[in-house]
Amino acid sequence: MIKIGIIGCGFIGTQICSAVDSGAVPAVLFGVFDFSDEKANAVLKSLKSGNPKKCTPEEMIESCDLIVECASQDAVLKYALPAAENGVDMMVLSVGAFQNPDFYQKVKEAAAANNSKIYVPSGAIAGTDGLKSAAVANLSSVSVTTRKPVSGLAGSPYLVENSIDLSNLKEPTLVFEGSAAEAVVAFPKNVNVCATISLCGFGFEKTAVRIIADPTISENIHELEVFGDFGHMKMMIENKPSPLNPKTSYLAALSAVSTLKKITDPMQIGV
Numbered sequence: 001m002i003k004i005g006i007i008g009c010g011f012i013g014t015q016i017c018s019a020v021d022s023g024a025v026p027a028v029l030f031g032v033f034d035f036s037d038e039k040a041n042a043v044l045k046s047l048k049s050g051n052p053k054k055c056t057p058e059e060m061i062e063s064c065d066l067i068v069e070c071a072s073q074d075a076v077l078k079y080a081l082p083a084a085e086n087g088v089d090m091m092v093l094s095v096g097a098f099q100n101p102d103f104y105q106k107v108k109e110a111a112a113a114n115n116s117k118i119y120v121p122s123g124a125i126a127g128t129d130g131l132k133s134a135a136v137a138n139l140s141s142v143s144v145t146t147r148k149p150v151s152g153l154a155g156s157p158y159l160v161e162n163s164i165d166l167s168n169l170k171e172p173t174l175v176f177e178g179s180a181a182e183a184v185v186a187f188p189k190n191v192n193v194c195a196t197i198s199l200c201g202f203g204f205e206k207t208a209v210r211i212i213a214d215p216t217i218s219e220n221i222h223e224l225e226v227f228g229d230f231g232h233m234k235m236m237i238e239n240k241p242s243p244l245n246p247k248t249s250y251l252a253a254l255s256a257v258s259t260l261k262k263i264t265d266p267m268q269i270g271v
Ligand SMILES: NC(=O)C1=CN([C@@H]2O[C@H](COP(=O)(O)OP(=O)(O)OC[C@H]3O[C@@H](n4cnc5c(N)ncnc54)[C@H](OP(=O)(O)O)[C@@H]3O)[C@@H](O)[C@H]2O)C=CC1
Pocket: 007, 008, 009, 010, 011, 012, 013, 033, 034, 035, 036, 039, 070, 071, 072, 073, 074, 075, 092, 093, 094, 095, 122, 123, 124, 125, 188, 189, 190, 192, 193, 196, 244, 245, 247, 248, 249, 252
């Protein structure tokens, strides 16, 4: 069985550990790492099987087959390249880190040279299967519109730097319009889905993003619209936010677990 290390013991990290612990994902949990010892200890305490421990990402790179990053874009920038250079696979949730084309290229080349893989789950969005197929021919436009409750956007660098206060918002309000490259920097914890969509084929610069703060909803809603040689595709998903982190949808954790199941399964279904 593959040996896994988890960087980030928040909502997604906890769900993944639990899936490995229950046997739903046939893997061995080597260890976990978080800035917060308290969060790492809490996850470890909740587990019943194996002998996972607190460890550093460097120890994971030394000992694991696969590292799951479910922490932050900074963690991807710090650990994706050393993991790839050492032939260790990585699953990345904070996908926005790949908006830097030099970094993306370096990681991809290191993975190719060292026979390792970088896995990017579909996360909190759907439609990546159709978009990837459509991208084999010409695409003419790809856009993502994200609607989140105010709690799902609060504290993002764009709102803070532009002194945008959403606390008294009464109706849906467009707070950002731009490229995916700009969006994932402006809202690093809120729209990694736009990075995933960009990587499916149309790129960070050409993928258009709109972010709407909506005080009338409790779900995180993502709409994807694609035009191309294949025709026209529209996808809308209404995600329940996680109970622990309102920025993150429950589906993102399910998608990470599903990707682990796919990695460890000899049968590969779907695109
Ligand atoms: N691809 C997708 O579709 C989606 C991606 N995400 C992204 O996935 C990631 C995990 O989400 P979620 O579990 O909800 O996040 P949480 O905030 O619940 O948990 C992340 C944990 O990782 C810690 N952390 C952050 N950076 C580092 C680091 N460099 N080293 C060690 N620990 C670190 C955080 O500490 P602290 O709180 O102190 O920073 C926090 O404890 C986030 O980046 C999120 O934006 C989320 C939803 C969808």
